Amino acid sequence: MRVQDEDTVPASAYVIGSGHEAKYALDVQLRYNYRLYPTPGQAQALARAFGCARVVFNDALRAREDAHAAGLPYITDGELSARLAKAKATPGRAWLGGVSAVVLQQALADLNAGYRKFFASVTGKRNGPKVAPPRFRSRKDHRQAIRFTRNARFSITPGGKLRLPKIGDVPVRWSRDLPSEASSVTVIRDSAGRHFASFVIQTGHAALPETEAVTGIDLGLTHFAVLSDGRKIASPRFLRRAEKKLSRAQQSLSRKRKGSRNRDKARVKVARAHARVADARREFHHQLSTALIRENQAVAVEDLAVRGLARTRLAKSVHDAGWSAFVHMLEYKAGLYGRTFHRIGRFEPTSQVCSACGIKDGPKPLYLRAWQCQGCGAWLDRDVNAAVNVAKAAGLAVTACGAQVRPESALAQRSEAGTHPRPRRVAA
Numbered sequence: 001m002r003v004q005d006e007d008t009v010p011a012s013a014y015v016i017g018s019g020h021e022a023k024y025a026l027d028v029q030l031r032y033n034y035r036l037y038p039t040p041g042q043a044q045a046l047a048r049a050f051g052c053a054r055v056v057f058n059d060a061l062r063a064r065e066d067a068h069a070a071g072l073p074y075i076t077d078g079e080l081s082a083r084l085a086k087a088k089a090t091p092g093r094a095w096l097g098g099v100s101a102v103v104l105q106q107a108l109a110d111l112n113a114g115y116r117k118f119f120a121s122v123t124g125k126r127n128g129p130k131v132a133p134p135r136f137r138s139r140k141d142h143r144q145a146i147r148f149t150r151n152a153r154f155s156i157t158p159g160g161k162l163r164l165p166k167i168g169d170v171p172v173r174w175s176r177d178l179p180s181e182a183s184s185v186t187v188i189r190d191s192a193g194r195h196f197a198s199f200v201i202q203t204g205h206a207a208l209p210e211t212e213a214v215t216g217i218d219l220g221l222t223h224f225a226v227l228s229d230g231r232k233i234a235s236p237r238f239l240r241r242a243e244k245k246l247s248r249a250q251q252s253l254s255r256k257r258k259g260s261r262n263r264d265k266a267r268v269k270v271a272r273a274h275a276r277v278a279d280a281r282r283e284f285h286h287q288l289s290t291a292l293i294r295e296n297q298a299v300a301v302e303d304l305a306v307r308g309l310a311r312t313r314l315a316k317s318v319h320d321a322g323w324s325a326f327v328h329m330l331e332y333k334a335g336l337y338g339r340t341f342h343r344i345g346r347f348e349p350t351s352q353v354c355s356a357c358g359i360k361d362g363p364k365p366l367y368l369r370a371w372q373c374q375g376c377g378a379w380l381d382r383d384v385n386a387a388v389n390v391a392k393a394a395g396l397a398v399t400a401c402g403a404q405v406r407p408e409s410a411l412a413q414r415s416e417a418g419t420h421p422r423p424r425r426v427a428a
Helices: 040-069 077-087 091-098 101-122 243-254 261-295 315-321 323-336 382-393
Strands: 008-012 021-024 027-036 144-149 162-164 168-170 182-189 195-204 214-219 223-227 232-234 298-302 340-344 370-372 379-381
Touching: 027 182, 027 323, 040 077, 040 091, 040 101, 040 144, 040 168, 040 182, 077 091, 077 101, 101 144, 162 182, 214 261, 214 323, 214 382, 223 382, 243 261, 261 323, 298 323, 298 382, 315 323, 323 340, 379 382
Parallel strands: 214 298, 298 340
Antiparallel strands: 008 027, 021 340, 027 195, 144 182, 162 168, 182 195, 214 223, 223 232, 370 379
């Protein structure tokens, strides 16, 4: 299987229609992420910008909460922006002028977007789980971010550096070229102290050449993915393999005195260890999803109840696999490259139906990995059979030959030829 690197993640996926088949609009927004290596002075300026954006966000949130508690009308977005302009003229908030005004306005925009999502969730206009109201930001949050739009006039210098207003020219590690001009860039600092630049790119579909291959995918823990053609992709188990190293780093952190510099250093070591695990898992998901989309015209997966499985004794293994992130990548890449993506219902009995004759044979225990159909007598691999049924449930034309396996070896009957022991000679 050919694997190609993929560093893009969707900024927003515009899904049109409903049902199990996803169709996308003509244009999509993608995020291109790159590593930043700011100088100590630039890192300090970025930290100052993170703090200013956090203060503006918290001040606006406090104003709205106080108005709600006092029974006053809801403070509009325009009024919050006017209050910010007045606050910058006061001695107590004069230091906000040390950062770009666009960064502060985007902090207010984040607050307004959070309230809109909350109101839409409360009124039932937003599908999915309920959304909580915005909460106050803290300097101890795992993720700090500021956003620059085109109004901020950020640019890329001829030397390949990212020029940010009131920050400077920040060195960037370009893993690939930007396909077009970015509409905005978000500078992120994660819990490990790393800085990233996330560019939002407006792009159209890059349709791949059509192919006749289609596949159904059965996700699991022993094998991360089993395809309807019989191929099995082993589960990398990144978290399980790094458990000993993570345990030693966490143990070292717990022994450090709270508030000390050594504890801060130990905390960064723990964060970096977890970041390496998350990066390796994300890279695996990108490579596998890109390869499957390139090889197949249509892809079908089952809608798994990940939240329910995460409450069982398999919770660590389920989170380590990262099924939801992988399926999300399949979905947006299918729309980006002109492929068809199907998501079948989670109550489809894929493991109970024989893919050869279609007879439902009833539920089976998890330890039973191969079984014989009572209708046609075919021996079936449990995972491959489920992958074939996933593809058939989505309406894809696949063969069931990959699901059939040879029966396990068994002792021959004594009545069969060649199984009788040779008679011993009796001495005369």
